[in-house]
Amino acid sequence: MTTPPLSRRRFLHSCAAAGVGSLALRAQLQSAAVAGEMRSVMPSGPHFTPKAKRLIVLFLTGGVSHVDTFDPKPALLRDRGRIVDGPSLRAVARQPLQPSPFQFRPRGESGLMISEIFPQLGDLADDLCVIRSMNTDIVEHFQASLAMHTGSATVPLPSIGAWLGYALGSDNPNLPPYVVLCEHLPYGGSQLWDSNFLPPVHQGTRIIPGKDPIPNLRPVVEDTTLRSLEARMLDDLNTRFAEARPGDLALAARSHSFQTARGMMEVAPQVLDFSDETDVTHQLYGLERGDRSSFAWQCLAARRLAERGVRAVEIIDSGASNNWDAHSDMQHHRPKAQRIDQPIAALLKDLKQRGLFDDTLVAICTEFGRTPFDDGPGRNHWHRAFSCLLTGAGIRGGMTYGMTDEYGIHIAENPCHVHDYHATILHLMGLDHERLTYRYAGRDFRLTDVAGNVVKQILS
Amino acid sequence: MEAVRRRGFPETVPVSYAVREGTPRSTFLHRSGEPTQPGPIVGRGIPSFLTGIESVNIPETESGRRQLGEWLTRPDHPLTARVMVNRIWQHHFGRGLVSSHSNFGTRGVPPTHPELLDWLARTFIEKGWRIKTMHRLILNSQVWRLGSSQHTDNATRDPGNTFLWRHDRLRLDAEAIRDAMLAASGQLDLAKPGTHPFPPITNWTYTQHSQFKDFYPSRHRSIYLMTPRLQRHPFLSLFDGSDTNTTTGSRTSSIVPAQALYLMNSNDVKVEAEAFAKRVAGMPLEARIAAAYGFAFQRQPNPAEIGRATEFLTAYTRQADEAIAWTALCRSLLTSHEFFYVD
Known part of the structure; x- marks a missing residue:
């Protein structure tokens, strides 16, 4: 190769200007890749030996109340009604402390305190790590949901699943690296699983539980011979066009996307067809045969996707309505918990019996907690302290990390910001969150911005 | 409720959301960024670091919107x-x-x-x-x-074509893909479209938690499509249409399997392909292939291409009706690289 006419500095400059993904940039990426100036667009692979090969995220939208689930506060009962300065959404109001309507008891050998609304998850207490000192920056659903997925509460950035796909690729060429099971759109919509400036191939693929889980997956031509005749016709048209235009990577990628799509048409229906699952498995999840949409169905689908090499699987529990946003009554948490308790416990047990638990990281999380102070019987949004869980690969079970004050209002020790949570997840996936970067708009971006610390105390 | 929105205008007058001048007021400095700690009044105008030329005069009684427009478009400010x-x-x-x-x-x-x-x-x-x-x-x-x-x-x-010695091959943008498919299949309705069939305002119960999610079918050019904020249009978003919540300086041009699935299997594309096949029906075979190439690619097929299409149709019609074979051929043309790229 002779001296590349496009200097690295000029190239990066124009990257910033053109915006990643523009065709002009694509053309430059091609020439730059040829000139050996760019790192490969292939996955870089882990930075060190990972504990976890795959991630399953269970995202509970609306804001799960920490003091009613995983962070018991007897002092709320003792001091019920005591007025505290409660910063609410818009101002500081003087609000009465409100105890939880639910009972907590120690579960497992570890004696982890878990609310009565999660009886079956409680059975697995010794596998769970409860982080009680979670905190996030903005106390509204959209922003906090975005933060939990992208590390940014303001400007949409790539989702954690997209980062994992970018870094680690997929173990199955016929399935996308990041799959999101999502019945109803959450706050922030598809921005939660978007690839943003990362290459679009890393954006999450949404599966909509129900009759038609992946749009346009069912072949429009049923006869396989006719379908392959048409596929060959299209491929011939495309090949003829591309061969007359050598070196155009966009055309090659577009041809390839049809191959991948055909692979998905073969493989994805098998993944989502549970007829080969035993009655025992169905009973474990509490899943009736023929059910194609319940949370139990989603959990079993998550296991099957993870098993087949999907890097990151996420289940979004409920959408932007009828979710965990219990403003009017904390009792509304009970049916929400009942809906997910057995399926989540079943998923964890199922991963264990298949030997997948040791290399699968499971994150059970929400965008923020709820106020321990409120006139009741509901609670408002609260972002200065809440609880999230991690379990599975590389996680010490039966422990709590961090501590809130006696009422659950502020963090008393070992705060864990969303960036810290993300840094820890990346660490377990074999990635140094400070080295996993992507150059965009003139600087290197990270999932954890310029923050984040791996929470070493919870690693096994 | 609608009566309130109408403010006494008769039923025959359509209502819509719009912007009008409010009561103008000057803002003040927020000390440490706190709106609760007001500092001195900051007059309305163009920030001086931006102007380079003289700033504008805004009368006390006006908001400054008009003056901003005038300033932005003055001929001596390029x-x-x-x-x-x-x-x-x-x-x-x-x-x-x-x-x-x-x-x-x-x-x-x-x-x-x-x-x-x-x-x-x-x-x-x-x-x-x-x-x-x-x-x-x-x-x-x-x-x-x-x-x-x-x-x-x-x-x-000049490998990056900085100095424009050739045209950079461009994929059609989302709106153009839709319009081009409608045009090639003869389905494009160039008449002036009517209003979107929104439900009456009196029935609106939309909130953050109960969102407006409707999309309305249309055969008009994409520029007339409804632009919703909360949900991205299912077709436009698949092909990198703008985020309707923000300004978009330039579009991406992604290539993902979901697009291929849509092109191969969606009912939308099937309907277009069927219409396209009918549009070129009733001609001798070679003329029909030439017409299809003409509508799809604005060029005539060469003999090899006619041969390939003929071979496809022969093989296909051994197992299916001619109409279905032509739908398949037209779908191939409509979804091919050549249809999608400005060369």
Whole structure:
């Protein structure tokens, strides 16, 4: 190769200007890749030996109340009604402390305190790590949901699943690296699983539980011979066009996307067809045969996707309505918990019996907690302290990390910001969150911005 | 509720949301960024670091919207016109003369053709800020009519095509893909569309938690489609349509399997392909293939292409009706690289 006419500095400059993904940039990426100036667009692979090969995220939208689930506060009962300065959404109001309507008891050998609304998850207490000192920056659903997925509460950035796909690729060429099971759109919509400036191939693929889980997956031509005749016709048209235009990577990628799509048409229906699952498995999840949409169905689908090499699987529990946003009554948490308790416990047990638990990281999380102070019987949004869980690969079970004050209002020790949570997840996936970067708009971006610390105390 | 919104206007007068002047007031400095700690009054005007030329005078009784518009478009201040003609240029070439389309400042990229940019900006102002005039000017230029084929010597000297020695191959944008499919299949309705069939205002119960999610079918050009904020349009978003919540300086041009699935299996594309097949029905075989190529690619097929299409139809009709075979052929044409790229 002779001296590349496009200097690295000029190239990066124009990257910033053109915006990643523009065709002009694509053309430059091609020439730059040829000139050996760019790192490969292939996955870089882990930075060190990972504990976890795959991630399953269970995202509970609306804001799960920490003091009613995983962070018991007897002092709320003792001091019920005591007025505290409660910063609410818009101002500081003087609000009465409100105890939880639910009972907590120690579960497992570890004696982890878990609310009565999660009886079956409680059975697995010794596998769970409860982080009680979670905190996030903005106390509204959209922003906090975005933060939990992208590390940014303001400007949409790539989702954690997209980062994992970018870094680690997929173990199955016929399935996308990041799959999101999502019945109803959450706050922030598809921005939660978007690839943003990362290459679009890393954006999450949404599966909509129900009759038609992946749009346009069912072949429009049923006869396989006719379908392959048409596929060959299209491929011939495309090949003829591309061969007359050598070196155009966009055309090659577009041809390839049809191959991948055909692979998905073969493989994805098998993944989502549970007829080969035993009655025992169905009973474990509490899943009736023929059910194609319940949370139990989603959990079993998550296991099957993870098993087949999907890097990151996420289940979004409920959408932007009828979710965990219990403003009017904390009792509304009970049916929400009942809906997910057995399926989540079943998923964890199922991963264990298949030997997948040791290399699968499971994150059970929400965008923020709820106020321990409120006139009741509901609670408002609260972002200065809440609880999230991690379990599975590389996680010490039966422990709590961090501590809130006696009422659950502020963090008393070992705060864990969303960036810290993300840094820890990346660490377990074999990635140094400070080295996993992507150059965009003139600087290197990270999932954890310029923050984040791996929470070493919870690693096994 | 609707009566309140109508404020006494008769039923025959349609209502819509709009902007009007409020009560103008000056804002004040927020000490430490706190609105609760007001500092001195800051008068309305153009920030002085931006102007370079004299700022504007805004009477106490006016908001300044009019003055802002006038300031932005004054003929002796070229920035607005430069930015706009650059956007128009970018729309046709995939990249502006200033590639940092939203940054003409010190951190932006200098123009590749500064004289051309200024000439276009001056022409834009002189011709009365008419966008269509600029389209006509650019589309009649020699540079726009260049092909996208490679040239070894040029490619060595300017691999990024910075100096526009060829056309950069561009994928159609989302709206154009939809319009082109409707046009090729003969289904495009060029008549003026009516209003969207929104439910009556009295039935609206939309909130953050209970969102408006409807989309309405249409055979009109994509520019007439409803632009919702909360949900992205299922077709437009699949092919990198703009995020309707923010300004989009330039579109991405993604290539993902979900697009291929849509093109192969969706009912939308099937309907277009069926209409396309019917459009070229009733002709002798070779003429029919030529007509289909003409509608899809604006060119005639060569003998090899006619041969390939004939071979496909022969094989297909051994197992299926001619109409279904033609639908399959037309779908292949409508979803092929050649249909999707401006070459």
